[in-house]
Amino acid sequence: MDFQLTEEHIMIRDAARDFANTELLPGVIERDEKQEFPKEQVKKMGELGFLGMMASPEYGGGGMDTVAYVLAMEEISKIDASASVVMSVNNSLVCWGLDTFGSPEQKEKYLSKLTTGEALGAFCLSEPEAGSDATSQKTTAIEKEDHYILNGTKNWITNGNSADYYIVIAQTDREKKHKGINAFIVEKGSKGFEIGPKENKLGIRGSDTHSLNFNDVKVPKENRIGEDGFGFKFAMKTLSGGRIGIAAQALGIASGAYELAKKYSQQRKSFGTEICNHQAIAFKIADMHTSIQAARHLVMKAAWDKDNGNNYDLSGAMAKLFASKTAMDVTVEAVQVHGGNGYVKEYHVERLMRDAKITQIYEGTSEIQKIVISRSVLRD
């Protein structure tokens, strides 16, 4: 068992840390307040290779492992979780999905632009009546000669307006239930494809979340990913890896808040001493540090499982469940350590607390992770 990072991993982590501090930190408060998408910053992330880290170099990807990806996700998320969700969706759900299951033509046409940031991707599974229960797809894709006709509504789509290419899950044959579901690549600007208003969110306010409407959208057959009926499996496999990315995002939010709280506790004085000398505060720091380390081990184990060809459904679900709870607990305590200053924007921790909550909701709520975990362990 080796707990050491390789030199390459350390280099990637440090590059991500440097990028986050120089490019994302300035303006992060304003972007959150104005709900402004980090367009320039995302472009730079693409140029630096942070948007297609695990994808094949043949299609412009970094060819890196999942450990490298989660290290970078943690660093970006410490500073700006709105930027890291863009990174997460593009890497885990869009690029990985296309790289693993797409046709050579799809990879040539779409993946090679998505890995470099020339284009941005979105993953469209959720619907007004199909969230946790993703099998209840109401969006239809009716087969006609050389194309499909898509109709329906998708909800809560990250990169909803900023994306160029959308992976859309839809029901082709209702009688076959989840085996009658397909996944398609839909291009922005397709006739009948409308983007709804932006959601006004509690956290990750810089990311753009939209509903999408498909009204008789014509999608060529060559844009279907995999065999007929592969869509649900595609979504589940992709989300299983995506969860590791969200777990790393949660870990980053927690460690960002922890670092700020630790530093603040060593500077702020009350009753003639730094507040970290009060045991109540010192113990908070101890609890934060311990739970973050535990979360990091779970995240790294899940990434390692994926890199080593092991099943990662269970380890990914445990990592997401635990890291997202850690993000909530640690950010709430980080606000507490900051006292009144924790309640205002300048000190960052209130934003991190708001950002933390989403990690317990998207890519499978905590309740859904517990279903995955309990089914897996009870089966053994």
Ligand SMILES: Cc1cc2nc3c(=O)[nH]c(=O)nc-3n(C[C@H](O)[C@H](O)[C@H](O)COP(=O)(O)OP(=O)(O)OC[C@H]3O[C@@H](n4cnc5c(N)ncnc54)[C@H](O)[C@@H]3O)c2cc1C
């Ligand atoms: C900011 C944001 C970004 C998002 N980005 C995307 C995206 O890019 N693409 C995409 O497809 N989706 C996206 N989502 C959607 C997200 O994945 C769903 O919101 C999530 O899966 C929960 O679905 P729901 O909102 O319909 O809640 P519901 O499924 O209605 O759940 C409501 C509550 O009931 C619980 N629950 C439901 N079923 C069970 C059960 N069987 N047992 C126990 N408890 C249960 C849930 O855990 C939850 O607490 C995003 C959501 C948000 C808020």
